[in-house]
Amino acid sequence: MAHDRIPAGAGETSATLQRLQARLAGDRPTNLGFPSTLDIDYTELWPFFNVVLNNVGDPYADSAFPAHTKDLERAVVEWTADLLRAPAEDRWGYVTTGGSEGTEYGLLLARTLHPDATVYFSAQAHYSVAKAATKLRLPAIVVKADRQGEMDYRDLRTVLGRQRDRPAIFVATIGTTMTEAIDDVATIRQILAEVPIPRSHIHADAALAGIPLALLDPADRPRFDLSAGADSISISGHKFIGSPFPCGVVLTRRSLRARVGSPVDYLNTVDATIGGSRSGHAPLVLWYAIATLGVDGLRQRLEHALAMAWYTVDALTTIGWPAWRHRHALTVVLDTPPQAVCDRFHLATSGPISHLICMPGITREHVDPLITALAAARTGPPAGVPAAPDTADPAISHPRPSAQPIVATAGR
Ligand SMILES: *Cc1c(COP(=O)(O)O)cnc(C)c1O
Numbered sequence: 001m002a003h004d005r006i007p008a009g010a011g012e013t014s015a016t017l018q019r020l021q022a023r024l025a026g027d028r029p030t031n032l033g034f035p036s037t038l039d040i041d042y043t044e045l046w047p048f049f050n051v052v053l054n055n056v057g058d059p060y061a062d063s064a065f066p067a068h069t070k071d072l073e074r075a076v077v078e079w080t081a082d083l084l085r086a087p088a089e090d091r092w093g094y095v096t097t098g099g100s101e102g103t104e105y106g107l108l109l110a111r112t113l114h115p116d117a118t119v120y121f122s123a124q125a126h127y128s129v130a131k132a133a134t135k136l137r138l139p140a141i142v143v144k145a146d147r148q149g150e151m152d153y154r155d156l157r158t159v160l161g162r163q164r165d166r167p168a169i170f171v172a173t174i175g176t177t178m179t180e181a182i183d184d185v186a187t188i189r190q191i192l193a194e195v196p197i198p199r200s201h202i203h204a205d206a207a208l209a210g211i212p213l214a215l216l217d218p219a220d221r222p223r224f225d226l227s228a229g230a231d232s233i234s235i236s237g238h239k240f241i242g243s244p245f246p247c248g249v250v251l252t253r254r255s256l257r258a259r260v261g262s263p264v265d266y267l268n269t270v271d272a273t274i275g276g277s278r279s280g281h282a283p284l285v286l287w288y289a290i291a292t293l294g295v296d297g298l299r300q301r302l303e304h305a306l307a308m309a310w311y312t313v314d315a316l317t318t319i320g321w322p323a324w325r326h327r328h329a330l331t332v333v334l335d336t337p338p339q340a341v342c343d344r345f346h347l348a349t350s351g352p353i354s355h356l357i358c359m360p361g362i363t364r365e366h367v368d369p370l371i372t373a374l375a376a377a378r379t380g381p382p383a384g385v386p387a388a389p390d391t392a393d394p395a396i397s398h399p400r401p402s403a404q405p406i407v408a409t410a411g412r
Pocket residue numbers: 097098099100101126128173174175176177205206207208235236237246247248
């Protein structure tokens with residue numbers, strides 16, 4: 001029976017819900033292509049879903065609407081700010097509807113500061129970046145990406161050289177959608193200084209990889225956050241952290257955002273965010289995930305996920321199916337399998353390459369059936385163009401996970 005109309009009575013309502021539940025449970029073990037997690041139980045929060053929670057306006061400003069979770073929201077923002085190394089005395093942020101809103105906020109802030117700027121992002125940036133630039137009527141220039149998905153800095157230098165007279169807004173992608181490549185924020189900063197372009201803003205779109213990268217040993221950590229030269233940064237809450245619905249966090253320096261947002265008298269708060277009314281449940285859920293897992297728990301999940309990614313590349317290589325991953329990536333890139341296999345495991349595909357993402361909660365039980373299916377498909381000649389890039393490139397090495405746990409870094 002079709003679900004796309006409102007049921008006629010209570011019996012039909014519960015039948016529809018049961019079918020929905022069965023469909024979702026059936027997809028869960030084979031949902032490997034998209035970055036959702038499988039391992040957090042939110043049952044303890046159920047009572048709060050019978051309460052209206054609205055964090056209207058600035059999380060740091062009180063509001064006339066009493067049913068809010070702004071204190072928890074501030075805790076989430078501060079925790080994320082510690083992890084992403086925002087300056088302790090000069091930080092601000094809020095819980096968004098997702099990574100896309102975070103990037104839009106970063107661009108809105110940047111445009112307010114530099115109204116005559118051009119925005120730059122790589123060909124591998126998320127589709128939401130071009131969408132936000134168009135919405136904000138920012139002239140955009142797409143910079144080339146290399147074969148593994150990272151911004152081509154030589155191309156960036158050339159392109160910027162022709163635009164010296166205009167301020168530059170960047171969106172650096174921290175974990176591209178197809179290969180989880182990481183643009184180097186410090187290199188972008190350096191190129192800006194060399195050209196030179198005196199007025200600029202860098203937004204780091206760290207929707208997928210921001211939290212896992214921030215959990216690495218500091219010596220291993222790529223240069224992507226506020227301490228590396230970003231002016232604003234956004235993450236998704238429904239990816240690594242594992243919220244059951246889309247949400248995210250955006251951060252910037254308080255001194256930068258001072259010019260965006262204005263007071264609304266009847267609400268007794270400052271309208272400093274993209275939305276008006278904002279979810280009070282999203283901060284609650286993020287707060288709960290962070291509070292129950294803690295940095296140590298999140299790090300354990302990361303270690304497990306990295307070990308699974310390593311295992312998956314190894315298993316694919318063993319059966320002769322070309323596969324690789326970036327050094328810190330949970331994303332495993334492989335030659336595109338036959339359509340039936342892509343469909344069954346919900347793999348994300350872009351032409352000759354596909355990927356799966358070893359999110360927390362993915363185990364051999366999920367990966368091994370894929371390996372078996374590909375081994376069976378492997379009897380014919382290889383399908384499509386080889387995805388395996390130049391293995392001499394150290395950026396795409398695939399190191400065995402170290403015996404040592406990933407420990408001791410910033411954050412509480
Ligand atoms: C997922 C993702 C987005 C979009 O984030 P949403 O939370 O889905 O809005 C943006 N950029 C990158 C790099 C992503 O991985």
